Amino acid sequence: MLLLILKRIGLGLITLFIVSLITFVGVEVLPGDACTTYLEREAYGAALDACIKRLGLDIPAYERYLDWASNVVRGDFGYSLSGEMPINEVLGPRVKNSLVLASVSILIGIPLAIVLGIITALWRDKLPDIMISTITIFSMTIPEFISATLLILIVAIWLGWLPGIVIIPSDATFYELLSNIILPVVAISMIMTAHMARMVRSSVIQVMASDYVQMAILKGVPYWKMVFRHVLPNALLPAINVVALTIAWLLGGVVVTEVVFNYPGLGRLVIESISNRDLPVVQALAIILASIYVGINLIADLMTLMLNPRLKSLQIRK
Amino acid sequence: MSEIIESVKNLSIGFNSQKGKQISILRNVSTNIKKGETVGIVGESGSGKSTLALAMMGYIKQGLFPLKGQCLFKSEDLLKMSSRQLEKIRGRKIAMIPQNAGQALTPNLKIGYQIDEALRLHTDLNKTERDKKISELLNKVRLPSPETMAFRYPHELSGGQQQRVAVAMALAGKPDLLLLDEPTTGLDVTTQAHVLELLRFIAKDTGTSMIYVSHDLGAIAQVSDRIVVMYAGEIVLEGPARKILKEPIHPYTYGLLKSIPKLSLAGLPASMPGSQPQPGSINEGCSFYDRCNLATDHCKKNSPDLEHIKELDTNVRCFNHKELINQNNNLQTSITKKSNNSEAIEVLKLKDVSISYAKQKFFDQLFNKISDQNPTVKDINIDIKKGETIALVGESGSGKSTILKSIAGLLKTKDGQIKFENDRILSSDLKMRNPNDLRAIQLIFQNPDESLNPNHTVEQILSQPLKLYFNLSGEELKKNIIDLLKKVRLGEFYMSRYPRQLSGGEKQRVAVARAFAAKPDIILCDEVTSALDVSVQAAVLNLLQQLKEDLGTTYVFVSHDLAVVRAISDRVAVLYQGRLCEIGPSQNVYKFPSHPYTEVLLGAVLEPDPDIKPKLVAEDIVEEKPPEKGCSFQGRCPRKIGDICNLEVPPWQIGENGNAIRCHINIDELASLQQ
Numbered sequence A: 001m002l003l004l005i006l007k008r009i010g011l012g013l014i015t016l017f018i019v020s021l022i023t024f025v026g027v028e029v030l031p032g033d034a035c036t037t038y039l040e041r042e043a044y045g046a047a048l049d050a051c052i053k054r055l056g057l058d059i060p061a062y063e064r065y066l067d068w069a070s071n072v073v074r075g076d077f078g079y080s081l082s083g084e085m086p087i088n089e090v091l092g093p094r095v096k097n098s099l100v101l102a103s104v105s106i107l108i109g110i111p112l113a114i115v116l117g118i119i120t121a122l123w124r125d126k127l128p129d130i131m132i133s134t135i136t137i138f139s140m141t142i143p144e145f146i147s148a149t150l151l152i153l154i155v156a157i158w159l160g161w162l163p164g165i166v167i168i169p170s171d172a173t174f175y176e177l178l179s180n181i182i183l184p185v186v187a188i189s190m191i192m193t194a195h196m197a198r199m200v201r202s203s204v205i206q207v208m209a210s211d212y213v214q215m216a217i218l219k220g221v222p223y224w225k226m227v228f229r230h231v232l233p234n235a236l237l238p239a240i241n242v243v244a245l246t247i248a249w250l251l252g253g254v255v256v257t258e259v260v261f262n263y264p265g266l267g268r269l270v271i272e273s274i275s276n277r278d279l280p281v282v283q284a285l286a287i288i289l290a291s292i293y294v295g296i297n298l299i300a301d302l303m304t305l306m307l308n309p310r311l312k313s314l315q316i317r318k
Numbered sequence B: 001m002s003e004i005i006e007s008v009k010n011l012s013i014g015f016n017s018q019k020g021k022q023i024s025i026l027r028n029v030s031t032n033i034k035k036g037e038t039v040g041i042v043g044e045s046g047s048g049k050s051t052l053a054l055a056m057m058g059y060i061k062q063g064l065f066p067l068k069g070q071c072l073f074k075s076e077d078l079l080k081m082s083s084r085q086l087e088k089i090r091g092r093k094i095a096m097i098p099q100n101a102g103q104a105l106t107p108n109l110k111i112g113y114q115i116d117e118a119l120r121l122h123t124d125l126n127k128t129e130r131d132k133k134i135s136e137l138l139n140k141v142r143l144p145s146p147e148t149m150a151f152r153y154p155h156e157l158s159g160g161q162q163q164r165v166a167v168a169m170a171l172a173g174k175p176d177l178l179l180l181d182e183p184t185t186g187l188d189v190t191t192q193a194h195v196l197e198l199l200r201f202i203a204k205d206t207g208t209s210m211i212y213v214s215h216d217l218g219a220i221a222q223v224s225d226r227i228v229v230m231y232a233g234e235i236v237l238e239g240p241a242r243k244i245l246k247e248p249i250h251p252y253t254y255g256l257l258k259s260i261p262k263l264s265l266a267g268l269p270a271s272m273p274g275s276q277p278q279p280g281s282i283n284e285g286c287s288f289y290d291r292c293n294l295a296t297d298h299c300k301k302n303s304p305d306l307e308h309i310k311e312l313d314t315n316v317r318c319f320n321h322k323e324l325i326n327q328n329n330n331l332q333t334s335i336t337k338k339s340n341n342s343e344a345i346e347v348l349k350l351k352d353v354s355i356s357y358a359k360q361k362f363f364d365q366l367f368n369k370i371s372d373q374n375p376t377v378k379d380i381n382i383d384i385k386k387g388e389t390i391a392l393v394g395e396s397g398s399g400k401s402t403i404l405k406s407i408a409g410l411l412k413t414k415d416g417q418i419k420f421e422n423d424r425i426l427s428s429d430l431k432m433r434n435p436n437d438l439r440a441i442q443l444i445f446q447n448p449d450e451s452l453n454p455n456h457t458v459e460q461i462l463s464q465p466l467k468l469y470f471n472l473s474g475e476e477l478k479k480n481i482i483d484l485l486k487k488v489r490l491g492e493f494y495m496s497r498y499p500r501q502l503s504g505g506e507k508q509r510v511a512v513a514r515a516f517a518a519k520p521d522i523i524l525c526d527e528v529t530s531a532l533d534v535s536v537q538a539a540v541l542n543l544l545q546q547l548k549e550d551l552g553t554t555y556v557f558v559s560h561d562l563a564v565v566r567a568i569s570d571r572v573a574v575l576y577q578g579r580l581c582e583i584g585p586s587q588n589v590y591k592f593p594s595h596p597y598t599e600v601l602l603g604a605v606l607e608p609d610p611d612i613k614p615k616l617v618a619e620d621i622v623e624e625k626p627p628e629k630g631c632s633f634q635g636r637c638p639r640k641i642g643d644i645c646n647l648e649v650p651p652w653q654i655g656e657n658g659n660a661i662r663c664h665i666n667i668d669e670l671a672s673l674q675q
């Protein structure tokens, strides 16, 4: 078991290492370097020299990679060219903002998805299922930029209940954020909840048709007891991985939604730094997003391992 | 007359077809279950036996609904009860033991919890009393160390143990009636015999009535007082077990009994033509009309009623049943095989073959070898003669399929050689074999559903090998396909069918035809009949034999069913844990002296005859790995003589009738022990 966990962690680290190499090499093989890319036509004289000095472009590439990598490991991502400040200071508030957006969406979306999934499965093909399923399938099929725009149009412009775009600075306080994120949260949870609810639905339906559920019924187990003891634990287990992917996707910044609502999160930072040609920030973001994916998937795998008695005893025996 | 517990009255159950027609799958079924009685319900798959059994618990599967009739449990109609009322009866008055306990136990709950659940629901015991009861129940179903057993998850038990847990769970509520739906199907022969023995004991010990549903007349014969035979949703024959098995007076039951291969008979069982009609396809007349050899024109237009025959205490649904009375000596006959006086040319030789599933370590991979001291299959030496049928038998995990896969080149051998024609060594790697060798050795699988591509028509399925090996096309290809279909007794119109439009037996015929398309020298058959109903099994066995007699093919036939092996094979090799125990001509392997493992296997065979009881000589424990040293059977051998069995690999000894046995006990001594 322990060995398996270590193995997974090791694999994750290797993945991250490869990602860092690719981003670094990618930047190296681009024509020009970070400074000429950033400064463009002003890339000459003192400005260029200062930039080169700042980024240490005068030392050989492999040394620079080692330097950069060891700094990243210590949590220092270097210097943002466009912000003219350490990248950590640029990232900090963005990470916080994305976390807030993601966690609120998750706190609302996941329980809602599970409840909806279970309701639709238990009342399969009856009125509740038909209604909820129609809505979920509908919200799964419209692309987010349309649903987000529609939300702004209806709620903010026609009804005028909420601000249409988020007009807060990226270092706003938590409370300021909360009142501003209602619409983005709705836009994000709609699509996420719909996907997860469908997953939970099919998983519950599958388990309900299993021999052991039939057996529980024939044993005389009351309906709700059967649902909670025999059905749900087995049906929700496979959902863990989907939830993990969703979380990673959210934290990585729901780029489109953030841009539509002008929300200062990680997703928008990606777009901004690319259009500013701020390569050091792009590199830093690549590493951070990759770490989030790897980390969350690792946690999901371990959770599945812990909760599934079949896998658990298999591993112990080995 | 003893009290009636449950009574089914004129029950019909059906579903709505896509065209909105009502189709019944149970028609007008009536029967009574008395207190303390065990009733066997037997029929081929699709005959409606499970639907009937479930309805007797007031449970109707999704999509089905009762059309008419009642299921009266102590004079209350279960089909009219609310789910509240049913919860009170299920598990407490009527309990169920499912077909596949492995899938019927909830995977995330410990077995102790699952038994406890039944106790909590159906008794007033407190926690300590319940814990005691759990141990008691686990003990009663003879599970080892009940205390630790309760803390295991279902997947941590073997198939036989899971089935025992299901029995314990069913007994928890002290039910008046136990329903068993194929409780031993899918278990190994020895395990099956043990579980049946346990059920018999429990019936006697607790006085519970039982309904035992199975397609296997052998198992039914062992437990039932009374037998109900179902065909196409109707009861066609019902009466005391002995009468039904020994003097069946319905043509279907008669044919069914004849199509079961029996240990006591050499030669092939007679097959019944055709297959059971689909629900909804019978509009008038007797449902068995198409397959019946006593049918008259009267049967075509009129459907017979269930008629009570007083002298025999039986109910029968046939106009012409009188013709069968006193015909029953014929039950003990079979079709003799033409012995293929094998030309004594050896086509395939396995020499010291060992096969390992162990993962190659890094260094072994570099040097392309496998180092495993204790491989799954070890030291197999078999010479197969041209035109013979050699059978490999053994329980699950004995390595039968593994050996077949190696011959087919799907699995690398660790040591030893496989030699084909004139001692030429066949590469153990499929990619290294030449096209002609690939053509010459064909494989037929257990489950035609998995081996036939569902998106191809029969024509496409059969044209693949013909194109691949013989480059046929156009008219010639078509002619060959029709020829092949004719060989396996399927009409030309089957060409455009998809596998899902075929019955189980027809699918297996297509699989046989595909194998023969390559004009192979050797056909490897892996449990080819075990997914089929007995009447269809008999037909496939006869077909294989006929093809062999016509074409001179050699078969390597793998099966766990000793009676089937007896019927089809010329020579038998018995395997335990991947090691050979005994090999010899089949008529001799089935006689004594035998290897102690063969003796155990033979003892566990269930014959469709209430007077032949299985002999249980060894425990049905499961061994996960072959022992490192000594005799492979040491862990379960009832005749084990001591340390020598644990330490030394036993030598081969050859009996006077030609069967070779690998055991430390002297062969003459074995003969006298087994008298």
Ligand SMILES: Nc1ncnc2c1ncn2[C@@H]1O[C@H](COP(=O)(O)OP(=O)(O)OP(=O)(O)O)[C@@H](O)[C@H]1O
Pocket (backbone or CB within 6 Å): B357, B376, B394, B395, B396, B397, B398, B399, B400, B401, B402, B403, B560, B624
């Ligand atoms: N892919 C595999 N990896 C590891 N072990 C395997 C694999 N396939 C089979 N085995 C093991 O090899 C042994 C022989 O298996 P095999 O399938 O040949 O048995 P069998 O006699 O055909 O049984 P059955 O009647 O269940 O088909 C078993 O102990 C099985 O667990």
Ligand code: SF4
Pocket (backbone or CB within 6 Å): B251, B252, B286, B287, B288, B289, B292, B293, B294, B295, B296, B299, B304, B317, B318, B319, B320, B321
């Ligand atoms: S009624 Fe006629 S067709 Fe039906 S089983 Fe009897 S003889 Fe055969």
Ligand code: SF4
Pocket (backbone or CB within 6 Å): B595, B596, B597, B631, B632, B633, B634, B637, B638, B639, B640, B641, B645, B650, B662, B663, B664, B665
């Ligand atoms: S060698 Fe020993 S253990 Fe093996 S079969 Fe003979 S008596 Fe039994």
Ligand SMILES: [Mg+2]
Pocket (backbone or CB within 6 Å): B400, B401, B527
């Ligand atoms: Mg097998």
